[in-house]
Amino acid sequence: MCESSAYLLSNGQEELVLEDVETLEEEGGTVTLTNIFGERKHLQARVKSLSLVDHKILLEET
């Protein structure tokens, strides 16, 4: 499976926000993450990087 973990870059530190993320949507500066368990997180952020090999989504605060 290809679910990834999402991290938020804040003050130079990467904090784990949500694991097993399946979808991400950005709208008006808000990123919505949804994982395979239906959990959702909303953040004022943008996508800084993705590594599909490492299953990692890095977000940056906006």
Next chain:
Amino acid sequence: MCESSAYLLSNGQEELVLEDVETLEEEGGTVTLTNIFGERKHLQARVKSLSLVDHKILLEET
């Protein structure tokens, strides 16, 4: 494998930009995509959505 195809949303249409994308990096409004063959694309865009189930990255022009 978890590589995805990247599409650019432009004038309401989704255009395929690069297949087999492994990494994405955003810096100063430019998104750099790299695929498993080492091909790179640079776009003035941002990440609009991701679906890791569908192996799809959707970018929007900025």
